[in-house]
Amino acid sequence: MRLGVGAALIDGRLVPGDVAVDDGRVTAVGLAGSGMGIAAPGFVDLQVNGFAGVDFLSADAAGYDAAGEALLETGVTGYLPTFITSGEDELTAALRAIPPQARGARVLGAHLEGPFISPHRLGTHPRDRRRDPDPELLEALLDAGPVRLVTLAPELPGALELVDRLLGRGIVVSLGHSNATAGEANAAFDRGVRTVTHVFNAMRPLTHRDPGIVGAALLRPDVVVQAIVDGIHLDPEIVRLVWKVAAGRVALVTDAVAAAGQGDGDYRLGAVDIGVLNGVVRRSDGVLAGSVLTMIEAVRNLVETGVPVERALEAASSVPAGVLGVDDAGRLQVGRRADVVVLDDGLEIRRVIVGGETRVAA
Ligand code: ZN
Numbered sequence: 001m002r003l004g005v006g007a008a009l010i011d012g013r014l015v016p017g018d019v020a021v022d023d024g025r026v027t028a029v030g031l032a033g034s035g036m037g038i039a040a041p042g043f044v045d046l047q048v049n050g051f052a053g054v055d056f057l058s059a060d061a062a063g064y065d066a067a068g069e070a071l072l073e074t075g076v077t078g079y080l081p082t083f084i085t086s087g088e089d090e091l092t093a094a095l096r097a098i099p100p101q102a103r104g105a106r107v108l109g110a111h112l113e114g115p116f117i118s119p120h121r122l123g124t125h126p127r128d129r130r131r132d133p134d135p136e137l138l139e140a141l142l143d144a145g146p147v148r149l150v151t152l153a154p155e156l157p158g159a160l161e162l163v164d165r166l167l168g169r170g171i172v173v174s175l176g177h178s179n180a181t182a183g184e185a186n187a188a189f190d191r192g193v194r195t196v197t198h199v200f201n202a203m204r205p206l207t208h209r210d211p212g213i214v215g216a217a218l219l220r221p222d223v224v225v226q227a228i229v230d231g232i233h234l235d236p237e238i239v240r241l242v243w244k245v246a247a248g249r250v251a252l253v254t255d256a257v258a259a260a261g262q263g264d265g266d267y268r269l270g271a272v273d274i275g276v277l278n279g280v281v282r283r284s285d286g287v288l289a290g291s292v293l294t295m296i297e298a299v300r301n302l303v304e305t306g307v308p309v310e311r312a313l314e315a316a317s318s319v320p321a322g323v324l325g326v327d328d329a330g331r332l333q334v335g336r337r338a339d340v341v342v343l344d345d346g347l348e349i350r351r352v353i354v355g356g357e358t359r360v361a362a
Helices: 061-072 088-096 135-144 159-168 182-190 212-219 236-246 295-304 309-315 318-324
Strands: 007-010 013-016 018-022 025-031 038-041 043-048 076-084 110-113 147-152 172-175 224-227 250-252 265-269 272-277 280-283 340-343 349-354 357-361
Touching: 007 025, 007 309, 013 025, 038 309, 043 061, 043 110, 043 295, 043 318, 061 076, 061 357, 076 088, 076 349, 088 110, 088 135, 135 147, 135 159, 147 159, 147 318, 159 172, 159 182, 172 182, 172 318, 182 212, 212 236, 224 236, 224 318, 236 250, 236 295, 250 295, 250 309, 250 318, 295 309, 309 318
Parallel strands: 007 038, 043 076, 076 110, 110 147, 147 172, 224 250
Antiparallel strands: 007 013, 018 025, 038 340, 265 272, 272 280, 340 349, 349 357
């Protein structure tokens, strides 16, 4: 099957020519032809709480199918369903409910955002479910389902022991919902942590005498900063600043909630009641509670701040895939799994291919 594109994004470069896909793999690039638009690697979203009316903390297999299909329409071909701080029973039940196979975008494992987070940086996470690091609880969670990434606060007592445990088992650790100083963050980075969750949001702020976790993460060339580029969580000028310092190591995430793709109204985020008004998601006390952002919108927003299209597409694909250390997602290369997004010059999605199958066509 030829995709009929004019170019493909391969290892960060736009390679002119068409792309061929057969048997679920990319079989050729740079083919002569007169196609239109760009083939980019399918997007990978590391933080999706819910989508299209589905809250993953309480979703069943049908919910995963519906959300997975809807995510595909936004260019996402792989994602981590994300569970915010919740009780042990809720988390283990949610982990067990992840279906081995679902329709649409591929589940690449679960993101546990908490419960080992700072009481000072809870954001919308429920205070009474927050826990100090507890190896036994961690093991119970890891046994319950396919945990791929854990967001934790490294300054908590015993947190570095959890970091060692997780990294030793090949699970990605991300620092977030944290009050860590730069020194505390660097201690975790020195231990092998390589990423932070929604930079600037729910973390100790950067100030001139206290660079904090934000300053530490931005300065380290070996750390990827995840960012919610929706125009609300980060001022566009801050996005430009982040990109100046960390170009090429920014991973776009949506932090989407069930309301994404639905419209204004009342929804749930785990045990938390949330409302959406004019596209902004808040708890009743006004605290931001995720987003209704889609990944293609995040790409467009990043481009609007002046980032070249190729780099913005990487921030939605190969960079987050690199955080996970997977080689069968987030890259468009001959011989690799064909998860591809076809975009026109206006960054509208024309087609999404997952595992070689075309699932969405404009
Ligand atoms: Zn969060």
